[in-house]
Amino acid sequence: MGIVACAIRLKAARYAADLMQTELATSLGLKRTTNISNMEKALTFPNREIMSYFFREHRIDFNFLMSGHYSQLPGDVQDRLFPALEVANNEWDQRAS
DSSP states (O other), rough: OHHHHHHHHHHHHHTTTTHHHHHHHHTTTTTTHEEEEEHTTSOOOOOOOHHHHHHHOOOOHHHHHHHHHTTTTHHHHHHHOOOOOOOHHHHHHHOOO
């Protein structure tokens, strides 16, 4: 439930939505990817704008991003999200070692 877990879930959400950081930044109206990169590196928690975007556009809600609760996510979202979560977690593990 900490900042690292949020970073991994955020990256998994981006992967599940099939977005590069630059595409996500553009969708959020950002000129640079710095904020997204900082969130995915666990330097900052995901902000309200990014959580709202994922809920509005990809049906991935705050409960999943912040605490990992996934039971309320639609089945098709879970089907895309779980493999992406495994990839994001493995990337974090490789980065940490």
